Amino acid sequence: MYSNLEKTPRHLLVCEKSNFKNEKSRHGIHVENHYFNYRVSVLIPECGALPAGLSTIGSSFGKYYLVKNLPVYEIVEQQFLDLCVKKGSFYALSYNTRIDQDNSAALIPAGKLILSVDKDTYEELGLEGQQSQYSHKAVMRHIITIDLTDASFAPGTKKYKRVIWALKEKKPLACDFLMAWHPSGEGDFSLSSYFAKYQCKEHTPSVSTKILRDIPSPVISGGELKGKPEESCDSQEFLDWLGAASADIDCNNEASSFLSTYCCPEPSVVMGQACLWTVTGFLLPEKIYMLLEQLRHYFDEPKLAHWTTLTVHGFADSPVSWGVAEHGFHKGGENLYNFVIFRNHDYWLQMAVGTQDGCPP
């Protein structure tokens, strides 16, 4: 009867610790390479009101656009590349497409277009690609990667003509796109005016704040990732507790509650109040990095808290997770990372992925 429960789908959690002031610290690279972010949440213990710095950053998270039924060839055309992609970082992700069933597309700021297509579309489209890493005996999914910044992709070359022919005439692919642009230098380009003939709607990320009261929290120390038996908790237990706290699950292990018998890991301390701040939308890594820097400086003034956390969730249906690593959806499409920032500029970085995903860098 329990044979189904024994076979849990595999998931990976990578925990590492370092210090922000360390030159070799790769926190910036990790944040930069995780291109498509859906939700960012910050938990500050012993804090009753949101700090001013955070709310200013929250309002400065740029706008993102949702364009309905955009043909894919539009973002590959030379005109668009010159105006937008080459002058900053442009992020585009297909919206409302399931990664394991439909065709998905993503444009990453390195100038690569990644198409994740099913078997029939791959056979009809005519562009070369590789089989998905997560296929079994029958190959159902193919990944086509087109480097748009490559020298051999100039207009008039055979490669460019073939790509445009395939996407425009042979098998026109069109889907809803979420896109955002971060200009490098003086940029005078508006996405909504360029895509005016398709339904282009502007959105701003939604922000919400919540104050949690009287919650038990585990004791952790920056130097001990694995935790000491009576003194501090393991990083994995901490991540479990953080998920429970963010989702507002009671961690008191009461016999009457059938929903959860999870209880806070020992040793623990009861926090009077904590501030949970969440931003949801199509968020750019550049802004998340600014937020991380702001949180580092939270401890510049003396505070009651010993640590704060910054959690970033990726899209479940995106074709890539970190860099160009392929991402799939098995029984869950999570790809998230979590920073735990301590007073002395130490940090823990935990990266978690689901089944059809490579090991995070």
Add this chain to the structure above:
Amino acid sequence: MQRDVCLNIPPNHVKMLDIQPHGPKQAEAFVNSFLKHTMPRLEGKDIQKHLRRKAVVLEHAFKKKKKNKKRKTKSLSAKERRQMKIFELKPQQQKYELFLPLHELWKQYIRELCNGLGPQVQPMMIQTKLLKADFHGAVVTVVKSKCPSYVGTTGIILQELKHMFKIITKDDKLKVIPKCNSVFSVEIDGFVSHIYGSKFQLRSSERSAKKFKVKGTIDL
């Protein structure tokens, strides 16, 4: 008999031949590993079986009879055809325009075969006639293929072999496309038919006699 075979080499022979003899155990180990190496698929027991129980016939061995296929018609064999190079095109002759009249001929032939293609003609009838027809001179396009680089090639069929189509494209290039794992589309007077190459792997002469089964959908 075994004792004689497995004797040690006498010492005066050793000096004469200037070799280093192995001890009996070493020799046995060497022979076993040599046999394992040369007959990798058999285990030790099977090797022993092979060597002991079978009689090795040195003289008067049976010759294997060669079966010659009887050629029914007085045609040339494939080797002779390749040597005579009947079907090779010279570079001057590789021009698309030269084969357009062939295409016109083919269109006329299909129209006669289907007794005139008008709007009232049923597609099913055309399909059954096309199955038995010859395709030399048809303009064909690859619509779907397991190898994406074949998709989109269009041209006039010059030669239809058992597994391949030889096509000349508009750029005057001779392309050889395997029939397997591809879907071709043929167009005649507004009727477009899709041919599943995997089921079509017959010489055009033999195809007229073959009956095709009806299948719902075919996956590549």
